[in-house]
Amino acid sequence: MTAPSLRPAAFAIPGDIATLTGGYIYERRLLEGLRAQGRDVAHLRLGASFHDPTPADMADAAAQLAALDPGRALILDGLVYGSIDTAALARVRAPVVAMIHHPLAHETGLDPVRRDHLYRTERDNLALAAHVLVPSPHTAALLAADYGVAPGRITIARPGTDRPPARREAAPATPPLILSVGILHPRKGHDVLLAALARITALDWQAVIVGSRYDEPHAVELDRLLAGLGLGDRVRLAGRVGAEELARLYARASVFALATRYEGYGIVLDEAMAHGLPIVSCRTGAVPDTVAPDAAILVPPDDAPALADALAAVLSDAPSRSAMAAASARAGQALPGWDDTARIAGTVLDRLP
Numbered sequence: 467m468t469a470p471s472l473r474p475a476a477f478a479i480p481g482d483i484a485t486l487t488g489g490y491i492y493e494r495r496l497l498e499g500l501r502a503q504g505r506d507v508a509h510l511r512l513g514a515s516f517h518d519p520t521p522a523d524m525a526d527a528a529a530q531l532a533a534l535d536p537g538r539a540l541i542l543d544g545l546v547y548g549s550i551d552t553a554a555l556a557r558v559r560a561p562v563v564a565m566i567h568h569p570l571a572h573e574t575g576l577d578p579v580r581r582d583h584l585y586r587t588e589r590d591n592l593a594l595a596a597h598v599l600v601p602s603p604h605t606a607a608l609l610a611a612d613y614g615v616a617p618g619r620i621t622i623a624r625p626g627t628d629r630p631p632a633r634r635e636a637a638p639a640t641p642p643l644i645l646s647v648g649i650l651h652p653r654k655g656h657d658v659l660l661a662a663l664a665r666i667t668a669l670d671w672q673a674v675i676v677g678s679r680y681d682e683p684h685a686v687e688l689d690r691l692l693a694g695l696g697l698g699d700r701v702r703l704a705g706r707v708g709a710e711e712l713a714r715l716y717a718r719a720s721v722f723a724l725a726t727r728y729e730g731y732g733i734v735l736d737e738a739m740a741h742g743l744p745i746v747s748c749r750t751g752a753v754p755d756t757v758a759p760d761a762a763i764l765v766p767p768d769d770a771p772a773l774a775d776a777l778a779a780v781l782s783d784a785p786s787r788s789a790m791a792a793a794s795a796r797a798g799q800a801l802p803g804w805d806d807t808a809r810i811a812g813t814v815l816d817r818l819p
Contacts, residue, residue, distance in 0.1 A: 473815040474506040475539040476560070478531065480523075480546055481514030486678055486706060487649055488733040489567045492601065492625050492807075493543060499626075499808025505815075508538070517549040517570050517584070528554035536560050539815045541599070544570070548588035561596040561818045568605055568730025568751065569613065574653040589613045597814050599623050601731035604752035623811050626804030627736045630713060638720055642781060644673040645719035645743070647712070647734040648726070649680035650703070655725030655748065656688055661770035662725065664695040666778045671700070673723075674715055678706040716741040720787065721780050723747065727767045732756050742795030744787050746776045758797035761790050 483494050500507045510530055513523025527550055534540055536559035542550075548570035555562070571585035592598065592613050598620045600606045606622055609615040644663070648654035656675055663673055679685035685703075692698055707715070722738035722745050729735075729751040736756065738745050745762035747753050754764060763780065765772035780787050 471816075472503060472505040472812065473539050473818060474508075474537065475500065475541060475815050476508040476510050476534055477541045477543075478510040478512055478527070478546060479543045480512040480516040480527075483509070483511070487680070488625075488731065489544070491733060492567070492731075493565065495626060495804045496541075496623075496808055496811055499804050500812055500815075502805070503808060503812055505812065506538075512543075512546055516543075517545040519546075519549060524551060524554070528557070531555070531558045531560075534558065534560040539563060539596075539818050541565055541811075541815075544568075547591055547595075548584055550587075550591065552587065552590045552594070555591050555594055562594060563814060563818070564592060564595040564598045566592075566598055566600050566605060566609060566730075568728070569608060572608075572728060572730075572751075574651075574727050595619065596818055597621065599811055599814060601625055602752035603755050605730045621810060621814050623807050623814075624802055625731060625733050625736065626807045627733075627740050627798070627801040628804070630716065630741050637718070639672065639718040641670040641672050642720035643715070643718050644671055644721045644723050644777065644781075645715050645738075646673070646675045646723045646725075647677060647737070648675075648724060649677045650675075650685040650688055651681045652684050653727050655727050655767065657691055658725040658727075658768060658770050658773060659723055660688070660691050660695055660697065660701065662773035662777060663697060663701060665771065665774035666781070667697075667700075669778060669781050671777075671781055673697075673701045674704050675701070676704045676707050676712060676715065716743070719743055721746060721777065723773075723777060725767070725770075725773055726750060726753065729753050729756070736798070736801055739794045739798035740801060742791050742798060744780050744790035744794060746773065746780060748773075758793055761794035761797055763790075 477497050512527045515523045540560040541563045544566040547564045571581045592615050606620045610617050722743040724747045731752050748767040749764040750767045763776040765776050
């Protein structure tokens with residue numbers, strides 16, 4: 467039964483909510499968490515073409531959002547929020563909460579014209595938001611500084627983390643396993659990780675990169691790079707794996723590596739800490755705010771030699787690796803759960819005018 471004091475809402479999300487990216491995982495778990503409060507939350511499925519919508523998907527989104535009862539708050543996914551026509555958004559009568567994981571104009575590989583269009587659209591659309599939800603202090607500061615969003619209109623709802631089973635249900639792999647998790651997309655920097663691994667072949671290790679072939683042309687380039695570097699017997703591009711297999715890989719890993727070029731948050735970094743893994747990643751976006759300092763070595767993005775040196779340092783120094791693992795596990799124990807994320811978001815909904 468719906469609790470009468472809780473503001474009903476609609477959560478508009480493009481495409482398949484079961485897609486395995488950090489943003490989709492966040493929004494699926496938030497939707498489930500808001501419903502678990504006893505709140506009436508409708509799921510509006512918008513076209514999968516956002517953030518580069520087809521005319522049909524744009525028209526359908528505008529019609530669905532305009533038809534919402536103004537008594538029902540609207541949470542609007544950032545892929546849509548940053549690209550929907552501003553005039554169409556202005557016709558929405560329901561109070562709108564923007565869910566911004568990271569601004570679309572900050573995506574990797576955009577040409578200047580496309581970047582400018584997305585920036586202007588997102589800036590103008592944010593001016594129409596009753597409130598903005600973000601996953602990290604980094605994104606909050608970015609929206610305030612670059613997009614003119616008043617800090618009082620922004621709430622940070624850090625992603626939750628599921629508590630894994632005991633860290634060592636499976637024995638650590640031999641040779642040591644370097645695990646990376648992230649979709650095959652240029653922003654995740656798997657090409658940089660492969661180049662770094664090619665520099666430390668004198669050390670004993672194996673590596674698995676887990677992530678769906680989200681950007682197929684880039685995935686093909688990674689296949690070619692892996693073959694060209696001669697790492698095929700030591701590195702596996704595992705693609706998408708099930709939850710049980712992913713948990714087994716976390717349990718068997720000795721190091722978690724993510725050579726990301728940018729993160730608005732980085733849920734997999736929390737997962738790595740929840741599993742007590744030392745982390746090697748990049749000093750970019752929200753990463754420095756997300757990982758515990760004593761649990762990680764952070765290097766500049768797009769710097770394969772620095773990444774290689776960091777990986778070599780962790781692999782070669784067992785006492786340091788153990789200390790990093792302990793710090794990671796402590797930080798993992800202190801992470802919020804998904805019910806905490808939903809509680810923060812629910813408070814925002816209930817305070818809307």
